[in-house]
Amino acid sequence: MGPASSLPRPRATFFRRGLARLVARWFPLLLLTVSSWAANDAPPPRDLLLSAAIARGQVFAVGERGLLYRSPDSGRHWTSVPSPTSATLTAIAFAPDETHGWAVGHDGVILGTTDAGVSWRVVYRTASVESSFLDVCVLDATHIFAVGAYGLFVEKHPGVPDWTVRRLIDDDDHFNRLARSPAGTLYLAGERGTLLRSRDAGASWQRLRSPYDGSFFGVLPLGGSTLLIYGLSGRLFRSADDGDTWQRIPTNASALLATAVRLPDGAIFLAGQAPVWLVSRDDGRSVSSCSPPATMAVAQLLLAPDGTLLAFGESGAQPLRLP
The missing domain is CATH 1.20.5 (Single alpha-helices involved in coiled-coils or other helix-helix interfaces)
Structure with missing residues (x-):
């Protein structure tokens, strides 16, 4: 033929x-x-990534230019997720149902998902594009907090369709990080020694006496009434009474501490601006320097579903081999 x-x-x-x-x-x-x-x-992304969270066994990460990524295999491979914004995204969190999630960032934008991160849309934007959200905390699918620069604090209440703007302090200090303990207590850390605590799901906030007048970038609840707070110039403090009093933990570090995570074996790792890496094996009572598993500046540490420790920062996402 x-x-x-x-x-x-x-x-x-x-x-x-x-x-x-x-x-x-x-x-x-x-x-x-x-x-x-x-x-x-696709290999791990090399873009600036600032935050990550887990939903339905997948890792989601956000960063510069509105980037959204997801990994179905604990950080070995990544897929880009369509994003409705080009603003830098600074934080991401999911509700306990792992279906509803929120991401926040610059230009006063809040994104939401109702399908476990498959699609995202803008659900809130501040009146000024000069506003910047720096963190988000999700109590459940109907109760969310977002905080940011110059005392920015907005809340989504159960049964209320709109976001509510609140003023927690008189100063214009940046709110850098929100954390929630296993018991439900909320902690807010910011610049100029700002430390706030709420024991009633955010209805009221108590200003704590700060052990330091510089910026704090994170709070790590360790269970019971024990907390770690960390920030500029390697500053690290521990409280055994839910933030009423603090003990400084020597670090021999001068770089900013930006993130901390507790592993299943109890070890606590802290990281931030390269090349600072600290580890504690006594519930935060002391720390020691360790060889940096990653040489990049780290914005967040996250324990992936398979137990891999992932670092997110200036060089994207990186799985770590711990010392």
């Missing part, structure tokens, strides 16, 4: 139509398969 061009026209037309139907039927599936293979084969 000769080439297709030598076929009689009716048969050639039938052949072309059959091929067209075959392509129309199978090409989308083939394209989806190839795209899925390519996406799942």
Whole structure:
């Protein structure tokens, strides 16, 4: 048989139509398969990433230019998720149902998802694009807090469709981080020694006596009434009475501490501006320097579903080998 061009026209037309139907039927599936293979084969992103969270066994990360990524395999491979904003995203968190989630960032933007991170949309924007959200804390699918620069604090209440703007302090200090203890107590850390505590799900806030007048960038509840707070110039403090009094923990570090995580074996790792890496194996009573598993500046440490410790920062996402 000769080439297709030598076929009689009716048969050639039938052949072309059959091929067209075959392509129309199978090409989308083939394209989806190839795209899925390519996406799942994508290496860890190298963009600036500032925060990460877990939902339904997947790791989600956010960062510069509105970037959203997800990893289905604890950080080995990553897929880009469509984002409705180009503003830098600074924090992400999911509700306990792992279906509802929120991401916040610059330009006063809050994104929301109701399908476990598959799609995102803008759910709130401040009146001024000069506003910047720096963290988000989710109590459940109907109760959310977002905080940021110059005392920015907004809350989504159960049963209330709109976000409520609140003023917690008279000063314009930045609110850098929100944390929640296993018992439900909320802690807010910020610049110029700002430390606040709420024992009634955010209805009221008590200003704590601060052991330091510089910026704090995180709070790590350790269970019971024990807390760690950390910030500028390697400052690290421990409280055994829920923040009423503090003990300074020597670190021999001068770089900013930005993040801390507790591993299942009880070890606590802290990191921040390169090359500071600290570890505690006595519930935060003391720390020692360790060889940096990552040389980049780290914005967040996250324990992935498979137990891998992931670092997010100026060089993207990086799985760590712990010393």
